[in-house]
Amino acid sequence: MKVSNLVAGLLLLLPASAWADGLNSGDSAWLLTSTALVLFMTLPGLALFYGGLVRSKNVLSVLMQCFAITCMISIMWVLVGYSLAFSDGGALNDWIGGSANFFLADVTRGAVNGTIPDSVFSMFQLTFAIITPALIVGGFAERMRFSAMLMFSLLWSLLVYLPICHWVWGGGWLSQMGLLDFAGGTVVHITAGVGAIVAAMVLGNRKGFLTVQMTPHNLTLSVTGAGMLWVGWFGFNAGSAVAANGDAGMAMLVTHISAATGAFTWMLVEWWKFGKPSALGIVTGMVAGLGTITPASGFVGPMAALFIGFSAGVICFSATLFIKQRLHIDDSLDVFPVHGVGGILGTLFAGLFVASQFGGAGLAEGMTIGSQMVVQIIGILATVAWTAVLTYAILKLVGAFVTLRVSDEEETEGLDLVSHEEKGYNL
Numbered sequence: 001m002k003v004s005n006l007v008a009g010l011l012l013l014l015p016a017s018a019w020a021d022g023l024n025s026g027d028s029a030w031l032l033t034s035t036a037l038v039l040f041m042t043l044p045g046l047a048l049f050y051g052g053l054v055r056s057k058n059v060l061s062v063l064m065q066c067f068a069i070t071c072m073i074s075i076m077w078v079l080v081g082y083s084l085a086f087s088d089g090g091a092l093n094d095w096i097g098g099s100a101n102f103f104l105a106d107v108t109r110g111a112v113n114g115t116i117p118d119s120v121f122s123m124f125q126l127t128f129a130i131i132t133p134a135l136i137v138g139g140f141a142e143r144m145r146f147s148a149m150l151m152f153s154l155l156w157s158l159l160v161y162l163p164i165c166h167w168v169w170g171g172g173w174l175s176q177m178g179l180l181d182f183a184g185g186t187v188v189h190i191t192a193g194v195g196a197i198v199a200a201m202v203l204g205n206r207k208g209f210l211t212v213q214m215t216p217h218n219l220t221l222s223v224t225g226a227g228m229l230w231v232g233w234f235g236f237n238a239g240s241a242v243a244a245n246g247d248a249g250m251a252m253l254v255t256h257i258s259a260a261t262g263a264f265t266w267m268l269v270e271w272w273k274f275g276k277p278s279a280l281g282i283v284t285g286m287v288a289g290l291g292t293i294t295p296a297s298g299f300v301g302p303m304a305a306l307f308i309g310f311s312a313g314v315i316c317f318s319a320t321l322f323i324k325q326r327l328h329i330d331d332s333l334d335v336f337p338v339h340g341v342g343g344i345l346g347t348l349f350a351g352l353f354v355a356s357q358f359g360g361a362g363l364a365e366g367m368t369i370g371s372q373m374v375v376q377i378i379g380i381l382a383t384v385a386w387t388a389v390l391t392y393a394i395l396k397l398v399g400a401f402v403t404l405r406v407s408d409e410e411e412t413e414g415l416d417l418v419s420h421e422e423k424g425y426n427l
Contacts, residue, residue, distance in 0.1 A: 028245035257305040
């Protein structure tokens with residue numbers, strides 16, 4: 001027994017590569033942790049953040065939507081999602097993955113993806129596929145039927161998220177062009193932002209929009225959820241290095257810098273414009289800073305992160321006012337001005353601040369700042385166009401089978417009772 005214990009102890013001292021060909025225990029442990037952090041962003045982080053922002057009669061509906069999306073997209077990912085996003089699509093590989101990994105056929109105990117188990121990589125990417133349609137909930141909050149939401153979220157994930165994920169991260173045409181999107185500026189934030197504003201326009205504004213006060217019913221919930229998002233975002237961005245290395249460390253550092261700067265800047269701008277800083281403003285600025293740094297997080301340095309966070313605080317704040325007060329679009333929880341605009345800004349900044357003269361990781365061989373910016377702009381335009389057209393088409397298709405929006409009477413009563421026969425509060 002003593003000899004076996006000695007052997008076991010010596011084995012623990014061996015490098016990770018000794019455990020299995022290609023596997024690295026440090027990378028695997030970090031990706032396991034990151035996966036849990038990113039799922040934590042949706043449940044309970046985003047659910048609480050959004051839940052507190054709506055009126056009390058709709059809080060359960062938002063929590064339920066986030067929960068149901070998590071379950072449904074997980075099943076879809078197992079059946080076809082992972083394969084369509086990350087497998088070889090053969091002749092169609094520029095646009096979409098293939099069917100070889102349907103039902104996670106190749107995700108076995110011994111399957112390796114780089115230095116981590118393929119099961120861990122698949123689960124990590126699943127958490128991104130979950131949070132993206134969940135973000136869109138904020139665009140149509142308080143007025144979409146639950147059945148319509150489920151149908152829309154499933155079709156949107158299949159027809160919008162999976163193709164763009166493959167274009168950028170799965171070896172598709174944008175990846176081949178050299179688009180820089182470290183953790184989801186195009187794949188997550190632009191798609192969610194554009195999807196949300198198109199949904200808001202198709203469904204129409206809530207009753208009383210801009211004439212009746214629709215203040216958040218519980219900012220304590222929202223601030224709590226925002227704190228969870230901030231912590232979870234370290235897994236989102238630093239985990240996207242898919243390794244426990246210097247890229248992950250820098251991604252975590254710049255993520256925090258941008259979040260803090262975005263939050264503080266938004267607070268100051270709001271204080272200057274309206275006379276008082278608000279808890280809602282500082283947490284919204286934090287999310288803007290996080291969303292904006294996301295595509296650039298693995299490519300830029302600390303000073304660039306400071307600038308990116310400042311830009312997010314100013315520009316996303318201005319976009320929020322412009323969308324609602326000038327365009328009169330009821331993007332209920334400001335998904336497009338925060339995530340869409342932030343994703344666009346961050347994707348552009350990734351192309352600029354990656355240059356070594358700005359403290360970045362350095363341009364790819366053969367690339368100049370100008371040529372990289374052209375690729376970034378193409379990626380943004382393609383993502384916006386594909387998402388806008390497909391989102392509109394999906395909503396019209398779903399609307400042909402079920403009614404998209406609750407009636408005026410049901411909206412007045414609240415979706416908690418209408419859709420779920422429950423109340424968020426029984427006091």
